[in-house]
Amino acid sequence: MSEITGHTGLRNGATAVVNESYSFACMRCGHGWEQSYEIEHHVDGAGHEFVLYVADGRVVPSPLSQPTCARCGGHVVRIMRPGRVSAARNAARRHETRPPVEVPSVPRQRHHWHLSDLLHPFQRRAS
Secondary structure (H helix, E strand, C coil): CEEECCCCCCCCCCCEEEEEEEEEEECCCCCEEEEEEEEEEEECCCCCEEEEEEECCEEECCCCCCCCCCCCCCCCEEEECCCHHHHHHHHHHHHHHCCCCCCCCCCCCCCCCCHHHHHHHHCCCCC
């Protein structure tokens, strides 16, 4: 899930950059997506460490704090390891391309119930 890239690609005084990817699934509408982040580690003027999450070249909020579904705006989002959404999509595509399986039809037999059939367990045998 994480890969430390060292000092290559450091911007704006970052001391390290870590690449992380996640899969997300909205529990409200079922939308799934994946996103990669560059997590830049910085130190402010007072010596306090902080991180910036960068996605597609823009600083974004941490995906772990309160992820939001782009489709419905819901906040009940499951966060998973990377590749889960694409794996599910690929499996669905493989399933869609299979020819439909024909199941032979079995003729249904109708059973006509009689009151005596239902009362049979309650009847006493004559001794």
